Amino acid sequence: MRKTTILIAMLGCVAIASADAKRQVRYIGLHPVAKSEGGGICYIEGPHVHVYEADKLQYRDHHGANFFVGDPVAYGYDGPKKAYKGHHPIHVEVVVGTPEPDTEWCYLDGPHFHTFAPPEGPEFTFKGEAYFYVAEPPTVYLEARPAFVGINAIYTPLVYARPSIVIDAPVGWIGVRPGFGVVVGGPAVNVVTPGVVVRGPNVKVRAGIDVRVVVPPPPSVRVNVGVGIGIGGGVKVKSKRGRR
Amino acid sequence: MRPAWIVLGVLASVPACSKEEGATASEGTSAKTTDSPETAAKQDKPLTPKRVAVVDAWKKEGLTATLAAGSGFGKDCSTGTVDKLEVVICEYGNADEAKQAEQPGLDWVGTTTGAAWASGSLVIAVADRKKSDPHGKTINQLMKSAPK
Numbered sequence: 001m002r003k004t005t006i007l008i009a010m011l012g013c014v015a016i017a018s019a020d021a022k023r024q025v026r027y028i029g030l031h032p033v034a035k036s037e038g039g040g041i042c043y044i045e046g047p048h049v050h051v052y053e054a055d056k057l058q059y060r061d062h063h064g065a066n067f068f069v070g071d072p073v074a075y076g077y078d079g080p081k082k083a084y085k086g087h088h089p090i091h092v093e094v095v096v097g098t099p100e101p102d103t104e105w106c107y108l109d110g111p112h113f114h115t116f117a118p119p120e121g122p123e124f125t126f127k128g129e130a131y132f133y134v135a136e137p138p139t140v141y142l143e144a145r146p147a148f149v150g151i152n153a154i155y156t157p158l159v160y161a162r163p164s165i166v167i168d169a170p171v172g173w174i175g176v177r178p179g180f181g182v183v184v185g186g187p188a189v190n191v192v193t194p195g196v197v198v199r200g201p202n203v204k205v206r207a208g209i210d211v212r213v214v215v216p217p218p219p220s221v222r223v224n225v226g227v228g229i230g231i232g233g234g235v236k237v238k239s240k241r242g243r244r
Numbered sequence: 245m246r247p248a249w250i251v252l253g254v255l256a257s258v259p260a261c262s263k264e265e266g267a268t269a270s271e272g273t274s275a276k277t278t279d280s281p282e283t284a285a286k287q288d289k290p291l292t293p294k295r296v297a298v299v300d301a302w303k304k305e306g307l308t309a310t311l312a313a314g315s316g317f318g319k320d321c322s323t324g325t326v327d328k329l330e331v332v333i334c335e336y337g338n339a340d341e342a343k344q345a346e347q348p349g350l351d352w353v354g355t356t357t358g359a360a361w362a363s364g365s366l367v368i369a370v371a372d373r374k375k376s377d378p379h380g381k382t383i384n385q386l387m388k389s390a391p392k
Contacts, residue, residue: 022355023355024350024353024354024355033378033379037378038378040378040379041379042357042379042380043379043380043381043384044359044380044383044384044387045384045387045388046359046361046384046387046388047359047361048357048358048359048380048383048387049350049353049357049358049359050357051355051356051357
């Protein structure tokens with residue numbers, strides 16, 4: 001009896017405490033609304049607060065506020081948007097209009113949308129209505145990649161209208177750079193499948209498990225395919241049996 | 245007898261579990277003070293030109309703004325509503341003071357969706373306590389249209 005009473009009392013206290021656990025969380029820029037709050041998109045562009053948390057894969061810290069680096073279209077965004085293919089930097093200060101420089105990286109594989117265009121310059125090539133990152137990726141991009149590439153596991157199952165990019169990627173695109181090919185996090189599974197050749201450079205790989213794209217001199221791209229790979233639109237896959 | 249004492253003890257500790265509640269509740273109601281003679285006199289005070297400019301900008305955007313002098317998070321504030329959002333505009337001596345008052349503005353917002361930002365020597369704070377703006381479109385309109 002005594003133990004039960006204590007247990008009930010403690011549970012009641014915990015319930016009240018968790019109800020009070022609501023705290024302000026800072027955001028900057030447009031982002032998805034938490035499902036618990038009805039879902040959809042929050043269209044507030046400036047700094048603001050909500051009482052729900054931001055995850056660590058789709059958001060980056062921008063001077064104490066959470067900045068969304070995912071694809072808002074996946075959550076119902078219906079405003080102006082720009083198409084990108086593959087990983088690329090985001091110059092957050094340009095997007096949100098703050099003075100301090102802050103470059104974050106988008107690790108979404110394949111075609112996706114953002115609400116913003118990149119700043120003009122040699123970093124990006126605009127081809128086929130999409131932006132491709134064609135500059136030399138810095139070490140910081142590679143170092144942070146294992147921590148953030150898991151974002152693709154969030155987007156892979158989401159059904160929404162992704163941009164259709166059917167043209168060949170430009171020379172220097174990060175997706176076919178030697179040493180910078182798509183490497184999706186997770187336990188390394190190197191299952192070599194002979195006879196599977198992806199004719200590059202327009203490669204789109206969606207996967208939740210380790211995928212390594214090894215790039216010999218262009219134009220051929222050899223792919224060592226791991227378990228559970230989905231290869232989406234814009235990909236020409238050839239095997240001994242012919243085109244898939 | 246002992247279980248009864250335990251239950252009483254736990255009940256007594258419940259307010260301690262929820263001690264933040266009081267803080268946010270008072271933040272939420274700070275704009276709705278009862279009309280003491282002093283407050284009534286304050287409410288008759290016309291809005292300053294800077295505040296009028298903000299309200300006019302919102303009205304131009306088609307927003308319904310009603311503001312009067314009142315207590316907010318500063319010494320010289322106007323409170324009211326824009327559509328169904330609670331709004332406070334506080335005026336400071338200069339832009340630096342206003343910038344520093346953004347945090348008190350966010351404290352006034354409390355545990356709900358909202359924003360507080362400096363606009364020159366003003367700090368504007370908005371709180372969606374009624375959850376009338378679930379996608380933030382009105383808050384965004386209000387932030388973007390306020391004079392910079």
